[in-house]
Amino acid sequence: MDREANLPVPPDKPPKSLVRPIFNHESSSSSSSPELLRNLQAAFKRHRPIKMQTTTIGPRRNVAPQRQAIRSSRLVSDSTVEGHRSQDVVSLSQSLAANTLTQDSRSLATSSVAGESMENASITPPSVSATTNIMFGESFNPSERQIDLPKHASFASLESNLDVHRKVQPLIGSTLTTHDMEWDATNQAEASNLGARTGSKHQNPQTVDSEISLKSEYRVSSSLAKMGEFRNFLNQPASQCSASCATTTLIHSSSAPMLNATTQVSRSYVECDPNANPHAVQSQGSLPSFHRSSNDSNILHANKDAPLSERPASAIDPEARVKETDKSKHQQQCTTDVEAPVVSSTDGQATTRLPDELNTSVSSQPPKPDKQEKVASSKGTSAPRKRNYDPDLFFKVNGKLYQRLGKIGSGGSSEVHKVISSDCTIYALKKIKLKGRDYATAYGFCQEIGYLKKLKGKTNIIQLVDYEVTDKSLLQEVLNGTMSNKDGRVKDDGFIYMVLEYGEIDLAHMLSQKWKEIEGSDRTIDENWLRFYWQQILQAVNTIHEERIVHSDLKPANFLLVRGFLKLIDFGIAKAINSDTTNIQRDSQVGTLSYMSPEAFMCNESDENGNTIKCGRPSDIWSLGCILYQMVYGRTPFADYKTFWAKFKVITDPNHEITYNQLSNPWLVDLMKKCLAWDRNQRWRIPELLQHPFLAPPIPPEPQVKSVQLLSHIADSFCGDDDKASSMISQLEQMLTDPSPLPRNDLLELCVQLHDRLRRQKVSSSLI
Numbered sequence: 001m002d003r004e005a006n007l008p009v010p011p012d013k014p015p016k017s018l019v020r021p022i023f024n025h026e027s028s029s030s031s032s033s034p035e036l037l038r039n040l041q042a043a044f045k046r047h048r049p050i051k052m053q054t055t056t057i058g059p060r061r062n063v064a065p066q067r068q069a070i071r072s073s074r075l076v077s078d079s080t081v082e083g084h085r086s087q088d089v090v091s092l093s094q095s096l097a098a099n100t101l102t103q104d105s106r107s108l109a110t111s112s113v114a115g116e117s118m119e120n121a122s123i124t125p126p127s128v129s130a131t132t133n134i135m136f137g138e139s140f141n142p143s144e145r146q147i148d149l150p151k152h153a154s155f156a157s158l159e160s161n162l163d164v165h166r167k168v169q170p171l172i173g174s175t176l177t178t179h180d181m182e183w184d185a186t187n188q189a190e191a192s193n194l195g196a197r198t199g200s201k202h203q204n205p206q207t208v209d210s211e212i213s214l215k216s217e218y219r220v221s222s223s224l225a226k227m228g229e230f231r232n233f234l235n236q237p238a239s240q241c242s243a244s245c246a247t248t249t250l251i252h253s254s255s256a257p258m259l260n261a262t263t264q265v266s267r268s269y270v271e272c273d274p275n276a277n278p279h280a281v282q283s284q285g286s287l288p289s290f291h292r293s294s295n296d297s298n299i300l301h302a303n304k305d306a307p308l309s310e311r312p313a314s315a316i317d318p319e320a321r322v323k324e325t326d327k328s329k330h331q332q333q334c335t336t337d338v339e340a341p342v343v344s345s346t347d348g349q350a351t352t353r354l355p356d357e358l359n360t361s362v363s364s365q366p367p368k369p370d371k372q373e374k375v376a377s378s379k380g381t382s383a384p385r386k387r388n389y390d391p392d393l394f395f396k397v398n399g400k401l402y403q404r405l406g407k408i409g410s411g412g413s414s415e416v417h418k419v420i421s422s423d424c425t426i427y428a429l430k431k432i433k434l435k436g437r438d439y440a441t442a443y444g445f446c447q448e449i450g451y452l453k454k455l456k457g458k459t460n461i462i463q464l465v466d467y468e469v470t471d472k473s474l475l476q477e478v479l480n481g482t483m484s485n486k487d488g489r490v491k492d493d494g495f496i497y498m499v500l501e502y503g504e505i506d507l508a509h510m511l512s513q514k515w516k517e518i519e520g521s522d523r524t525i526d527e528n529w530l531r532f533y534w535q536q537i538l539q540a541v542n543t544i545h546e547e548r549i550v551h552s553d554l555k556p557a558n559f560l561l562v563r564g565f566l567k568l569i570d571f572g573i574a575k576a577i578n579s580d581t582t583n584i585q586r587d588s589q590v591g592t593l594s595y596m597s598p599e600a601f602m603c604n605e606s607d608e609n610g611n612t613i614k615c616g617r618p619s620d621i622w623s624l625g626c627i628l629y630q631m632v633y634g635r636t637p638f639a640d641y642k643t644f645w646a647k648f649k650v651i652t653d654p655n656h657e658i659t660y661n662q663l664s665n666p667w668l669v670d671l672m673k674k675c676l677a678w679d680r681n682q683r684w685r686i687p688e689l690l691q692h693p694f695l696a697p698p699i700p701p702e703p704q705v706k707s708v709q710l711l712s713h714i715a716d717s718f719c720g721d722d723d724k725a726s727s728m729i730s731q732l733e734q735m736l737t738d739p740s741p742l743p744r745n746d747l748l749e750l751c752v753q754l755h756d757r758l759r760r761q762k763v764s765s766s767l768i
């Protein structure tokens with residue numbers, strides 16, 4: 001039965017021309033004045049996100065709690081410090097704000113219905129940006145990116161809505177099931193107070209007010225009843241949860257007078273996330289007026305029906321399959337939970353639970369204008385799947401949408417983008433195009449997924465959050481460790497998508513910044529800074545070496561700073577394709593070549609003994625030596641050799657001597673030499689490097705300290721300007737303070753000479 005049909009038509013529909021630009025779809029009703037909407041529209045046009053092409057932007061009520069507003073202004077200023085990144089903050093925050101704004105504009109309508117003062121609902125652009133920044137200031141804080149803030153903000157936004165909605169809650173009256181009323185005691189108390197005030201409206205179902213209240217009350221009750229679930233929902237792991245977020249702006253839509261945050265936002269995500277909040281599905285089914293344009297489609301069930309090629313990688317990944325089973329259980333559970341509100345219609349006629357097929361049918365329908373929805377519901381058919389997102393704005397990985405925030409970089413083989421997920425977590429999305437590559441290379445790229453899976457949970461390795469290989473057979477082969485079609489080329493327009501932890505800056509950029517500071521001054525590199533990062537670099541590489549993985553492409557750009565610590569990225573690729581000429585071509589840009597070991601240049605060739613030259617862990621150590629050299633001197637050891645052939649020649653020459661300018665700490669030179677030994681067997685391994693005196697300086701033994709003190713007494717006893725004696729004393733001092741083993745003979749000889757000199761001086765002074 002169509003509940004909507006039983007509701008009186010609101011007499012005061014705002015002109016569509018006013019609503020359309022805000023929501024980009026038909027807005028069926030609102031009891032707020034057209035004047036107000038015009039003002040809202042005008043106010044928010046000024047704050048339209050630059051990057052967001054969505055038109056689903058609406059006004060936002062200034063309903064954020066005071067405490068948050070204060071906090072927001074602090075965060076606003078924090079976020080501006082981040083310079084370049086703050087632009088993302090702005091665009092993102094605006095886009096996310098759009099979501100909240102849309103919701104709140106609906107709250108506005110309700111608040112007028114419920115008799116709430118419209119002054120509270122007034123829109124002030126500054127408050128919009130402040131609230132917006134509450135939401136995003138933190139989400140861009142490197143240390144808190146994965147965090148509660150977006151969740152908190154969504155929640156705050158929801159609560160803000162609820163502040164308004166609570167006042168209409170009592171209107172629900174007896175039409176609500178007990179389930180609907182499962183909200184916290186505070187709300188209930190408040191509602192019962194308000195009930196007395198607003199109860200009369202409920203008595204007259206024919207009035208516009210109560211009609212709209214009845215529409216909204218479902219959403220209110222649904223939202224309130226689901227508060228607990230919503231909290232849980234927001235607490236879901238990033239990769240599994242869908243929540244209020246920027247991306248919803250594009251797919252928001254509602255023709256109903258209002259829709260609360262929980263229902264609307266999460267519903268929006270069901271379409272992109274098979275694991276998304278099932279409440280959304282229910283609300284969609286139960287509220288036919290909430291339909292989006294016919295362009296949208298719901299993937300929740302479309303995924304089930306999708307052909308294998310369209311299914312997520314989890315369909316073939318046993319690990320992911322387990323996850324999916326759990327999620328679908330959860331989904332079923334949630335669906336059951338929300339069935340009651342679905343059928344508790346305002347006219348009291350639909351009081352039984354919907355049959356499962358109908359639920360499925362309704363929830364799987366692509367949201368459409370009312371008419372279409374009715375047809376679809378009654379027939380129980382699924383609309384054909386359509387692409388329901390703008391690929392210029394979003395990436396879709398395993399059914400989940402990630403909004404593009406900008407390109408971070410591009411490697412020889414990939415593009416890396418900064419993205420935001422539906423739960424407002426920032427990620428890096430690496431996209432590798434497979435088409436045209438030889439199969440072995442494509443296989444190699446795909447192997448990175450295998451390595452990243454193997455290194456899951458290792459804190460100094462970038463973490464893979466999700467992935468999709470559009471060529472499922474390729475992924476299957478990689479996961480099985482088999483390779484057919486060795487000599488073929490990838491013809492299909494396939495891609496690898498990897499959703500990765502996001503790194504704020506890479507070591508290459510850190511270094512160039514550091515060297516900009518140093519250059520022009522008489523300062524040298526800060527040794528403690530060097531120790532701090534060098535140790536992290538070693539530990540990260542040690543992690544993969546322990547896993548028997550050779551990176552083969554170590555360079556500063558492949559160490560990313562994530563929440564203050566360096567993490568290794570992009571490994572495995574170079575190793576997997578090491579013998580492939582493409583790799584050499586890729587690396588032929590000066591910069592990467594600069595870190596290649598002699599054996600990497602000669603890999604698979606035979607040495608003078610007829611043994612095949614292999615690239616193993618020592619090859620990575622050489623690259624580490626080049627990185628350290630660059631950290632110390634501001635340039636790589638072979639930077640003077642510009643072309644490929646010049647580099648090739650000098651690096652593969654065993655007699656070439658690397659220049660080490662003198663440093664105040666001799667251990668540092670020693671350390672570089674240990675890494676850059678031409679003979680790979682001479683190079684130290686990471687466990688040894690971690691114990692090198694540069695990182696773990698030896699404490700001078702006690703006797704040596706005493707000797708130095710004694711020496712200074714001897715120096716004092718020389719009278720006059722005895723240059724020879726002074727020079728001998730400083731030599732002795734140097735020997736004693738040098739942490740390397742003392743050259744005993746030299747030391748003894750010096751001591752004897754000094755003693756003689758002192759004796760002679762005494763003799764001559766006694767003669768005088």
Ligand SMILES: Nc1ncnc2c1ncn2[C@@H]1O[C@H](COP(=O)(O)OP(=O)(O)OP(=O)(O)O)[C@@H](O)[C@H]1O
Binds near residue numbers: 416500573
């Ligand atoms: N997780 C991430 N977070 C932030 N930035 C990233 C991330 N992954 C990669 N990048 C950026 O993108 C650049 C290219 O990424 P990556 O090295 O993985 O691609 P690639 O195609 O293998 O590059 P290349 O072949 O040149 O090494 C990196 O240097 C880094 O600046």
